[in-house]
Amino acid sequence: xxxxxxxxxxxxxxxxxxYRHGFVTDIESDTVPPGLDExxxxxxxxxxxxxxxxxxxxLRSYRHWLTMKEPHWAHLRIQPIDYQSISYxxxxxxxxxxxxxxxxxxxxxxxxxxxxxxxxxxxxxxxGVAVDAVFDSVSVATTFKERLHKAGVIFCSFxxxxxxxxxxxxxxxxxxxxxxxxxxxTLNSAVFTDGSFVFVPKGVRCPMELSTYFRINAAKTGQFExxxxxxxxxxxxxxxxxxTAPMRxxxxxxxxVVELIALEGAQIKYSTVQNWYPGDEQGRGGIYNFVTKRxxxxxxxxxxxxxxxxxxSAITWKYPSCIxxxxxxxxxxxxxxxxxxYQQADTGTKMIHIGKNTRSTIVSKGIxxxxxxxxxxxxxxxxxxxxxxRNFTQCDSLLxxxxxxxxxxxxxxxxxxxxxxxxxxxxxxxGDDQLFYCLSRGxxxxxxxxxxxxxxxKAVFKELPMEFAVEAQNLLAVSLEGSVG
Amino acid sequence: MLSIKxxxxxxxxxxxxxxxxxxxxxxxxxxxxxxxxxxxSTLAQVLAGREGYTVTGGTVTYKGKNLLELSPEDRAxxxxxxxxxxxxxxxxxxxxxxxxxxxxxxxxxxxESEMDAFEFLTxxxxxxxxxxxxxSFLNRGVxxxxxxxxxxxxxxxxxxxxxxxxALLDETDSGLDxxxxxxxxxxxxxxxxxxxxxxxxxxxxxxxxxxxxDHVHVLSGGRIIKSGDKSLALELEKRGYDWVKQEAAA
Numbered sequence: 001x002x003x004x005x006x007x008x009x010x011x012x013x014x015x016x017x018x019y020r021h022g023f024v025t026d027i028e029s030d031t032v033p034p035g036l037d038e039x040x041x042x043x044x045x046x047x048x049x050x051x052x053x054x055x056x057x058x059l060r061s062y063r064h065w066l067t068m069k070e071p072h073w074a075h076l077r078i079q080p081i082d083y084q085s086i087s088y089x090x091x092x093x094x095x096x097x098x099x100x101x102x103x104x105x106x107x108x109x110x111x112x113x114x115x116x117x118x119x120x121x122x123x124x125x126x127x128g129v130a131v132d133a134v135f136d137s138v139s140v141a142t143t144f145k146e147r148l149h150k151a152g153v154i155f156c157s158f159x160x161x162x163x164x165x166x167x168x169x170x171x172x173x174x175x176x177x178x179x180x181x182x183x184x185x186t187l188n189s190a191v192f193t194d195g196s197f198v199f200v201p202k203g204v205r206c207p208m209e210l211s212t213y214f215r216i217n218a219a220k221t222g223q224f225e226x227x228x229x230x231x232x233x234x235x236x237x238x239x240x241x242x243x244t245a246p247m248r249x250x251x252x253x254x255x256x257v258v259e260l261i262a263l264e265g266a267q268i269k270y271s272t273v274q275n276w277y278p279g280d281e282q283g284r285g286g287i288y289n290f291v292t293k294r295x296x297x298x299x300x301x302x303x304x305x306x307x308x309x310x311x312x313s314a315i316t317w318k319y320p321s322c323i324x325x326x327x328x329x330x331x332x333x334x335x336x337x338x339x340x341x342y343q344q345a346d347t348g349t350k351m352i353h354i355g356k357n358t359r360s361t362i363v364s365k366g367i368x369x370x371x372x373x374x375x376x377x378x379x380x381x382x383x384x385x386x387x388x389x390r391n392f393t394q395c396d397s398l399l400x401x402x403x404x405x406x407x408x409x410x411x412x413x414x415x416x417x418x419x420x421x422x423x424x425x426x427x428x429x430x431g432d433d434q435l436f437y438c439l440s441r442g443x444x445x446x447x448x449x450x451x452x453x454x455x456x457x458k459a460v461f462k463e464l465p466m467e468f469a470v471e472a473q474n475l476l477a478v479s480l481e482g483s484v485g
Numbered sequence: 486m487l488s489i490k491x492x493x494x495x496x497x498x499x500x501x502x503x504x505x506x507x508x509x510x511x512x513x514x515x516x517x518x519x520x521x522x523x524x525x526s527t528l529a530q531v532l533a534g535r536e537g538y539t540v541t542g543g544t545v546t547y548k549g550k551n552l553l554e555l556s557p558e559d560r561a562x563x564x565x566x567x568x569x570x571x572x573x574x575x576x577x578x579x580x581x582x583x584x585x586x587x588x589x590x591x592x593x594x595x596x597e598s599e600m601d602a603f604e605f606l607t608x609x610x611x612x613x614x615x616x617x618x619x620x621s622f623l624n625r626g627v628x629x630x631x632x633x634x635x636x637x638x639x640x641x642x643x644x645x646x647x648x649x650x651x652a653l654l655d656e657t658d659s660g661l662d663x664x665x666x667x668x669x670x671x672x673x674x675x676x677x678x679x680x681x682x683x684x685x686x687x688x689x690x691x692x693x694x695x696x697x698x699d700h701v702h703v704l705s706g707g708r709i710i711k712s713g714d715k716s717l718a719l720e721l722e723k724r725g726y727d728w729v730k731q732e733a734a735a
Contacts, residue, residue, distance in 0.1 A: 432536065433573040437627075440533050440569075441587030441643065442561035442594070451586065455577030455626065 032089040038062060041190055044089050048159050048193070051166050061179040061189035068183050078315060081253055081288070088191045088224070151207050153237075154199040158226050161197035168199055172230050176259040176296045176323070184255040185292040188224045192257070195225035200235040200266075209465055211240040227258040231266035233299065238269040240468055252287045254313075264299025264326065269307070271464050273472050276312035278343045281370075286314025286343070293320035297329030297355075305332040306349065307463045309472040314343060319377065321350035324358035324386070331360040334460040336472070339372030339404065340480060348378035348409075353386035353419070362393040365457050368404035369480055375407040380421055382414040389419040397427040398456050400449075400480070450477045486511045486548060486682045487532075487651055493542035493707075494531050501527040503707035504543070509651070512679040516693055516718060517686045519704035520726045525686045526570060528704070529655040533567040534560050547651065561587070562594035564650030568640035568657050575627035580639070581609060583627050584646055591647060609646060615675060616642045617668050634665035641672040652676065652683045658692035670695030690722035703729050 032040060041062055045055040070081070148155050154165065161169050179189040200206050231237050254276070260268050270293075279286025289312075295304035306320035322331030333349035351360035366374040374397065382389045397406035408425050430452055438448035454461070454473055461469045487509040494502040501524045509515055519525050531538045532545065534557035545552040552560060575583070589599040600608070606623075613622065616638050628636050637657055644652055654673070658666055673683065673696050685696060693701075693715065701717040702709045705726065710733035711717065721729070 431573065434575050436533075436535055436557065437569065437573045437575070438583065438587075439557040440561055440567050441583065441647070442558055442590040443583070443586050444558055444590065447586060447590075451578050451583065452575055455575055458577035 031087050034087045035084050036062075036086070036088055036191065040088055044191060044193060047089065048162070050162055053166070053170055054162055057174070057179065058190050061186050062191075064180055065183070065186040065190055068186060071183055078288070083187075086253060089193055147207060152201045152204055153206050154197065155210050156197055158192070158195040158197050158228070161228075165197070165199070168230070169197070169228070172228055172259070172261055173226075174259075176261060176294050177257050177292050182292060184290040185257050188226060188255050188257045188292070192224040192226040195227045195256070196229075197227075198229040198237060198239060200229075200231045200237045202232040203234045204232075205235065206237040209238045209240055211242070223252075223254045223256070225256040227256070228261075229259070229268060229270070230261045231263065231268050231302075233263045234265040235263075236267045238271070238465060240271045240273075240465060242273040242275070242468070242471070254287055254289050254291070256291045256293075258291070258293040258320075260295030260304055262295065262297050262299065262302035262304050262326075262329075265301045266299065267303045267305075268295060269305045270295070270320070271468055272306075272308040272310075273464075273468060273475060274308065274310045274312050274316075275475050277314075278312050278341065279314040281341050287312065289313035289316045289318065291318045293318065294323065294350075295321070295331075296323040297326050297331060297358075299329070300326040300355070301328045302326050303330040303332075305330075305334075305463070307332075307334040307460065308336070308347075309457075309460070309464070309475065310335070310337040310345060310347060311475050313345075316343075316345040316347055318347045319349055321352070322360065323352045323354065324360065324389075325354045326358075327355040328357045328359075329355055330358070332463075333360075333362045333364070334463045335364045336367070336457045336460045336476070337365070337374055337376075338367045338476065338480065339369070339374040341370040341372060343370075343372045345373070346375045346377055348376045350379040350381070351391060353380075353382040353389040353391070355386060357388045358386055359389070360391045362391070362395075363459050364393075364395045365460055366395070366397045366406050367400070367453060367456070367476075367480070368397065368406050369400035370404060372404045373407070374405065375409065377409045377411075379411040379413070381412075382416055382419045382421065384415045386416055387418050389416065391419075391421045393421075393423045394459075395423075395425040396456070397425075398453065399427065399429045446477075449480060453480060487552075487684075488546040489543070490545075491543035492528075492531070492540065492545060494527060495539040495541060496527045496530075497537060500541075501707050502531065505704075505708055507702065507709060509682045509684060511650075511682055512677075513700065514677065514683045514685065514696065514698045515700045515702065516698040517684060517702050517704050517709075518688070518690075518718065518721060521688075523704045524707040525688075525704055526655055527707075529567055529570075529653045529684075529686050532560075532653055533557060533565065558590070559594075561647075561649075562591050564591075566644050566647055566649030566652045568637075568644055568652065568654040570656040570659065572628050572631075572636040572640055574629050574631075576629050578627045580625055580627050581605075581623050584609065584643055587643070588646055609642075612642055612645045615645065616672050618642060633660040634662065637661055637669055638665065638672070641669050645672060645676055648676075648681075650681055652681065654683065654685045654687075656686055656688060658687055658689065666692065667695060690718045693718045705730055705733070 032043060038059060041058050042055065045058060177185050179186055198210060229237065229239060260270060262268050276287040276289060297304055304322050308320065310316055320333060324331050331351050335347060337345045337347050339345045348364065349362055351362065362378060364376045366376055368374040376395045378393065380391045380393065393410060395408050399406060406427055410423055412421055414421055434452050435448055438451060439445065453476060461472055464472055489505055489507040492502050492505040505528065517525055527538060531540060534555065540553055547565065555563065585605050592599055618638060628639060631639065640657065657669060661669060685692065685698065698715055701713050701715060703711040703726065711729045
């Protein structure tokens with residue numbers, strides 16, 4: 001045949017395309033020298049002007065962390081992490097005081113967001129999205145505060161919450177992910193610098209989608225965010241999290257903790273589009289993403305829904321989970337995970353059924369390309385108290401090329417005789433037939449691959465808020481450019 | 486419009502086409518018949534540019550261009566359309582979305598403006614009526630869960646939307662009941678025009694009762710061994726292929 005896509009120069013150029021969001025913004029950082037001991041933790045706490053309970057909690061966490069061992073997983077290859085070479089605090093230097101509006105924000109910072117295609121003012125104007133921008137570790141701009149304030153919704157940086165609502169923070173912090181939970185969550189508890197705090201009072205339907213754009217910026221600064229979302233009785237909230245990061249030579253550690261608490265009849269929808277630097281074609285320099293995300297349906301009839309699109313990071317280790325304590329509560333997990341080049345993704349969920357008639361749904365779509373390795377690891381645990389619990393799990397894997405891998409590790413532990421647990425799994429290769437069918441209709445190879453992959457992911461994308469769904473599709477397109485040919 | 490000279494081609498490793506010659510002019514309908522394994526489907530795949538088929542000799546000129554140098558998508562954009570014998574399912578990809586993407590890629594290639602969703606919906610509704618397809622089709626995935634007949638109708642629907650210059654129909658009649666065959670044939674006939682050439686690859690004469698060809702060719706051993714008009718098809722129906730082979734060998 002005359003045209004051989006394998007030697008098509010445009011395709012090769014696409015494959016070689018560098019990470020689009022790789023750049024470093026030149027802003028003076030107030031960075032603590034690398035290393036970790038109790039003094040560093042005291043320094044972080046002092047810099048943030050924290051109350052005593054916060055410092056005590058950090059120190060308890062740190063002392064516990066010292067007794068723990070770094071975990072290792074069967075399907076991940078990880079370079080050793082030197083925790084003493086990480087700088088645990090970095091904040092953009094305040095020019096005078098903290099900015100009160102967008103106009104006061106460092107123009108360079110706004111420029112960074114512009115490069116990422118998410119200009120704050122544009123976003124604000126567009127969809128009524130309130131943005132609590134986390135730049136490195138400190139929040140610099142918060143919009144739509146007024147409207148949220150009227151509804152009684154608290155949406156602010158974690159630091160601000162510690163200052164203004166210490167009793168709420170003290171009540172809920174660590175109540176879903178205790179400081180003893182796991183190595184990375186414990187480290188986070190000791191050193192976290194900032195993050196987001198959301199509190200939706202009883203009966204309130206949050207009037208807009210809440211959105212945070214995270215960015216890792218200062219070199220060698222591990223990022224330890226902490227997010228806490230509390231939805232009181234009968235309230236509703238939808239939270240969007242999206243991230244991109246600049247290019248780096250060394251692996252960067254990212255160990256965030258997200259805690260969700262839904263009281264009786266409350267609903268929390270948490271959506272993530274994650275696009276951190278995955279490393280170059282050989283897998284050098286990508287971000288390590290070790291995240292602990294867990295929500296508890298504490299009250300009856302409550303619901304927590306996780307939706308994630310994971311295209312970035314060198315290594316992703318992440319299992320957004322639901323503890324279904326309240327009777328009739330519902331947990332959902334919808335996930336698309338992409339592993340291209342030398343990326344490794346080990347992701348999944350845990351659904352812990354405790355209350356009666358609790359239901360959970362898991363839909364996981366793994367896409368592997370290049371030398372990427374994708375693993376789904378999921379646990380469905382039904383305790384004796386969870387009478388009539390139901391779970392449905394669907395895991396599908398799509399392989400592009402013949403050097404990648406897909407692995408599925410479903411665990412089920414059912415300890416009540418009256419429960420229904422279903423598991424379906426498929427693995428398919430992106431078909432030459434499908435590709436040729438699209439080409440023969442005049443559609444380019446890149447568009448055809450995107451179309452087929454997006455079709456594969458449709459069940460997850462339809463769970464995302466509209467504007468995020470579009471972004472997710474674009475991300476997927478960028479992540480898989482040139483993967484078939 | 487299409488001029489094939491001394492075409493030799495492999496399907497995988499196997500030599501299937503052995504010096505095939507064919508001239509197709511604008512406005513003509515050609516039927517290519519032949520026994521199993523004679524190379525009919527290979528010819529259709531080679532013309533559409535499928536990977537896994539290798540041309541080892543000869544030339545194919547389409548509208549004055551060397552067709553074999555074009556990528557499959559560029560062939561489609563230049564007006565070549567293949568109606569598949571076994572249309573593939575693409576789960577989750579909306580039928581209409583795929584077709585609109587194809588049409589707009591072709592329009593863009595021609596320097597025409599892209600169609601918006603409303604214009605496109607109007608167009609496709611009109612074409613669907615012709616193919617007797619119901620509204621639910623609009624929301625289904627590409628060939629997802631379609632019956633054999635629905636898949637074939639969908640191929641002709643795509644053809645009527647993309648309006649190719651050269652349409653290749655690969656065994657479009659196979660697996661169709663008589664009602665579906667009538668609908669498909671009516672769809673194809675509505676596309677006959679002085680600017681368009683249609684090449685039907687078929688096993689049976691049955692289709693030709695509904696779509697009357699101008700020329701009938703018998704393909705055997707990777708070459709066209711006999712050409713004629715419609716009456717040749719009728720004769721093949723009666724007498725089979727062996728006499729043509731013997732005649733050619735003599």
